[in-house]
Ligand SMILES: Nc1ncnc2c1ncn2[C@@H]1O[C@H](COP(=O)(O)OP(=O)(O)O)[C@@H](O)[C@H]1O
């Protein structure tokens with residue numbers, strides 16, 4: 001009888017709309033089985049699950065029960081589909097969107113799961129794209145600037161409203177009863193690991209990028225927090241306490257209860273959690289500086305390694321060991337990429353296009369992409385700013401909004417669709433040029449994530465706009481593969497895994513054989529369009545014309561929770 005000696009690791013990627021799990025063979029990186037579970041409650045941006053509690057503009061919540069469903073459903077499916085025994089799974093790792101945070105009770109129960117708080121918006125998970133803490137972010141940035149806090153430079157000069165402290169402070173300001181009832185506030189990533197291991201272990205990646213924690217300096221001082229708000233003086237001990245462990249280490253082992261629920265063996269090593277973007281880098285095989293990776297889905301994150309700590313305006317952050325141990329990890333991003341196109345297909349596509357897509361048996365994205373492919377660069381006469389969900393990098397301003405220029409009575413949906421794609425590509429070029437200008441080399445570009453897989457036109461446009469080849473990660477589930485690799489590192493070599501993420505990347509990460517190459521004619525036209533984009537970017541984004549903010553203020557003065565005020 002031939003014995004199957006293969007060993008496996010499981011990675012689970014908790015995205016914006018769904019959780020994706022993969023079972024990966026150690027050594028080869030072969031993805032033996034994949035399972036996807038859409039979140040039952042999706043993204044809650046209008047109502048709570050009670051169906052009556054309305055959410056204000058800029059809110060985006062999730063239900064933590066959905067994360068447990070992902071684990072309970074996908075992991076047994078993986079084992080069954082692959083015919084793999086739980087004993088052959090040597091480790092498990094997870095990654096998450098971030099900062100996606102929630103208040104929990106001392107026993108780990110999310111406050112939204114307690115009956116008395118079920119109709120309280122602040123008791124739920126605040127998703128990364130919850131942008132309603134912009135006031136708190138502005139005040140935090142003003143205080144930090146006036147006090148000359150050195151941490152600001154490591155975050156490109158501004159702390160984003162998407163991150164932990166503005167969100168936590170919003171809870172304190174608007175719902176002190178929830179703030180008080182919370183034992184601690186945690187990243188959803190760490191909460192899921194806690195469900196698996198029974199222990200709260202905070203990961204150094206989210207602490208570093210999203211909660212202003214530094215490997216040597218720790219969190220900002222008590223003085224700073226007191227200056228922000230006297231009630232926050234002890235916020236770290238009160239609400240953010242807990243051991244912070246480096247990525248690439250073990251958080252603990254599966255408890256008996258968790259193991260029974262997900263069909264694995266108790267004692268299986270569980271990796272310290274990671275962020276969906278950062279975890280993808282080794283999965284594409286990148287472990288050295290100069291190679292920018294774009295993780296393209298609902299949003300885009302740009303991650304890059306460097307050897308020195310450079311202060312780059314408007315980047316999300318530079319964190320030592322934040323992505324790969326031994327390097328400075330840089331992150332930048334665009335908060336609206338796939339969401340941009342989703343908005344367009346949901347709100348702006350005429351019925352005859354829907355009928356045509358149905359006749360062809362394709363989705364709207366495919367139909368629009370097909371039609372947009374027939375256009376040459378510049379042919380639409382359109383130019384857009386990609387700020388439909390604010391600007392994450394390089395302006396770090398959630399109050400900026402979208403813009404389309406050049407529309408006429410002849411403008412067609414596919415032209416707008418293409419202009420939106422081009423706008424996101426220009427936004428990426430702005431990020432790349434800013435990195436270079438401030439001394440962080442970008443020599444090669446890679447992409448992964450849902451969009452890199454699904455939209456070849458988009459990838460070609462990015463290659464043309466950047467005038468650089470773009471290589472695509474080999475896996476269709478790159479973050480989940482990265483998490484599985486960290487699971488194998490948590491297991492360690494003696495248990496059949498790896499002793500470092502670099503070792504795992506060498507054997508399990510990689511790219512597809514073909515790259516998207518820039519086309520000379522398109523590059524020339526996009527250089528002209530990009531110059532115009534950059535002028536509009538400064539004009540609308542750096543205070544010369546604050547019309548976007550004026551419009552937003554008028555809107556909020558005439559509506560309350562999205563409802564017109566008579
Ligand atoms: N063919 C396509 N072209 C462009 N965008 C797409 C396409 N198909 C899906 N999208 C967008 O991709 C996003 C989902 O990306 P994905 O990477 O799958 O998930 P997540 O953001 O949860 O990690 C959605 O915003 C969706 O509108």
Ligand SMILES: O=C(CO)[C@@H](O)[C@@H](O)COP(=O)(O)O
Nearest residue numbers: 015016097098277297298299
């Ligand atoms: O902000 C980060 C990572 O820092 C992401 O988690 C966030 O943009 C969400 O990513 P997705 O668009 O869901 O892939």
